[in-house]
Amino acid sequence: MNLNRNVSSIASLISDPSRAAILLHLLDGRCHPAGDxxxxxxxxxxxxxxxxxxxxEIGMVTVEKHGRHRYYRIAQASDAEMIEQLLSFAGPAPVVSLRQSDQMKKLRHARMCYDxxxxxxxxxxxxSLQRExxxxxxxxxxxVTASGERFFSDFGLDLPQLRKKRRAFSRCCLDWTEREHHLAGALGQGLTERMFAMDWFHREEQSRxxxxxxxxxxxxxxxFGIRFD
Amino acid sequence: MNLNRNVSSIASLISDPSRAAILLHLLDGRCHPAGDxxxxxxxxxxxxxxxxxxxxEIGMVTVEKHGRHRYYRIAQASDAEMIEQLLSFAGPAPVVSLRQSDQMKKLRHARMCYDxxxxxxxxxxxxSLQRExxxxxxxxxxxVTASGERFFSDFGLDLPQLRKKRRAFSRCCLDWTEREHHLAGALGQGLTERMFAMDWFHREEQSRxxxxxxxxxxxxxxxFGIRFD
DNA sequence: TCCACATTTCGATGATAATGGAAACGTCTA
DNA sequence: TAGACGTTTCCATTATCATCGAAATGTGGA
Incomplete structure (x- = not known):
């Protein structure tokens, strides 16, 4: 059985608490300097x-040199999603402080999943996109249906451009807090980018x-016909 | 962040090649004596x-004593699914022998995913079930829709009984070879059991x-209106 | 009762790998 | 050019842990 070779080498990367902490930190999709x-x-x-x-070395993260800093980020969206999935099986974290529970509430509400x-x-x-x-x-x-083509174009997305990217165009990604799917792939990334460009969302500092x-x-x-309190 | 404690402890269980081999072997849902x-x-x-x-100790497997043997099995279906998911991220195993590729072909065709x-x-x-x-x-x-209720009852399943079980009744489980969903939960288990009872399938020895x-x-x-060659 | 067999416990060994101190390397700033 | 800073490389230390031999436990069969 050579199956396990792959599985265990991936798992061993995450099994070290320090690496897990680093990866969890990188899960926000941002670039982070090594010191951080x-x-x-x-x-x-x-x-x-x-x-x-x-x-x-394994290709889980990549580096970018900028001045005397080296910025690291998770190399592939699929790896980020794998870690998110592991989180869903690890179960909700034991809450130790009010501050943490507050942070958790924010994460459940809206967060970045890599990109x-x-x-x-x-x-x-x-x-909503499916219902419509x-x-x-x-x-x-x-x-993406015909009506979807129109919808996303109206929204300001350049679908032909997104389709050109060398990654899955439009796919499901299992959400570990909601245990439902959300939109991932190039389309998910493009939609997110557009909504940020329109100032619909703001990133929190030092957090996903x-x-x-x-x-x-x-x-x-x-x-989308969705109302948040 | 206490999240990582959980993630890394789960990952470390799988990261050891020996444990991974054991878990992969247990993934057939059968009970296995320790010696095997x-x-x-x-x-x-x-x-x-x-x-x-x-x-x-972590609760990933449970024991049953029968005579001088101790039979181990994976405790929860959700853990089995987690391992299957990890497999899907590890990617297809490098094929080393014809025999293994043959085995792989069989696994892709039909296999047990725990139960x-x-x-x-x-x-x-x-x-097919969704299309119909x-x-x-x-x-x-x-x-399960109204027509589904009839269909499964006709098929010989006792739905009220299945609903009583202390586990998810009917859910998707990501298939790592097909990268599509198949039916899991109590209903998936019940349907599988019924089809085995009707002699539609036979387990291979020493394999999933x-x-x-x-x-x-x-x-x-x-x-189901599906034809296999 | 004795022996064979499956499994576990104990204990020792050896390998692996995470860790941080010291120092080197680049880069930015003054 | 000098010094501060972020980062990496080298190296020695340490702890962890998988592994197996030896022995103990428990069960079944004769």
Whole structure:
């Protein structure tokens, strides 16, 4: 059985608590300098560097040099999704502080899943798109219907451009807090980017959490027929 | 962040090649004596016992004593599904022998996923059930429609009994070879059990693979409108 | 009662790998 | 050009853990 070789090598990357902390931190899709990741994981820069080199070797993260900083990020969306899935099986974290529970609430509400939106907001948007007939689920694919083509174009997305990207165009991604699907792939990324460009969302500092702005609430209500309190 | 504690502890269980081999062997849903698992993983009985104790402690496997044997099995269907999901991210195993590729082909065709059917056959059955309007996808749930109630009852399933079980009644499970969903939960288990009772399938020895019998091919064609070569 | 067999417990060993101190390397700033 | 800073490389230490031999436990069969 050579199956396990792959599985266990992936699992062993995540099994180290320090690496898990780093990966969880990188799950926001942002680039982070090595020092930040060390601080986030509670280890010295040397150790973090060691772990990052190991993860880069397997291709789980990639580096970008900018000045004297080296910015790391998760290389592939699929790896980020795998970690999100593991989270769903790990179960909800034991809440130790009020501050943490507050943070958790924000994460459940809306967060980044690498390069696209996740959380309750993302799931409800995906539901709305299907209900309105813009997207049609087909296995793990989310097929864009004719009305969907119009909808996304109106929304300001350049679908032909998105289709050109070397990644899945439109697919489901299992949301670990909602246990429902949200929209991922190039389309999910493009839609998220567009909504950020319209100032519907703001990133929180140092977190994957995303805050919905007033314009966002209004826009989401108008476009998707979803109301947030 | 206490999230990572959970994630990494789960990952570390799978990260050891011996444990991964054991878990992969247990993925057939059958009970296996400790000695068999040791042989399957290529380790001594002592070492296997050590690993099994560790996995039992976390609750990933459970033991049943029968005479001087101790039979181990994966405790929860959800854990089995998690491992299947990890497999889908690990990607297809490098094929080293013709024999293995042959085995792989069988696994893709039809296999057990813990306690329910998986592989191409299971995916196509799930598709058929939705196409015929017996099941309706709702997030990760597969809702049984009125016509579905009749269909499954005709098929010989006791739905009220299945609903009583302390587990999800009817849900999707991602098939790692087909990358589509198949039917899981109590309903998936019950349906699988019924089809085995009707001699539609036979388990292969020492493997998760499942063979479709002549009756099976006929029955599947009649009931689900699916034809296998 | 004795022996064979499956499994576990105990204990020792050896390998692996995470960790941080020291130092080197690049890059930015003054 | 010098010094501060982010990062990496080298290296030694340490802890963890998988592994297996030996022995104990428990069960079944003769």
């Amino acid at each position: 990741l060390a601080a986030a994981a509670g280890i010295t820069p040397q150790t973090a560097s060691f772990h990052l080199a190991k993860m880069a 696209h939106l996740a959380g309750e907001a993302a799931v409800r948007i995906a539901e 007939g813009h997207l049609q689920k087909d296995g793990l694919q989310l097929h 959490a995303v805050r919905i702005t007033q314009e966002g609430k209004q826009g989401i209500a108008e476009r | 698992l040791a042989a399957a993983a290529g380790i001594t009985p002592q070492t296997a016992s050590f690993h099994l104790a560790k996995m039992a 329910h059917l998986a592989g191409e056959a299971a995916v196509r059955i799930a598709e 309007g017996h099941l309706q996808k709702d997030g990760l749930q597969l809702h 693979a499942v063979r479709i019998t002549q009756e099976g091919k006929q029955g599947i064609a009649e009931r």
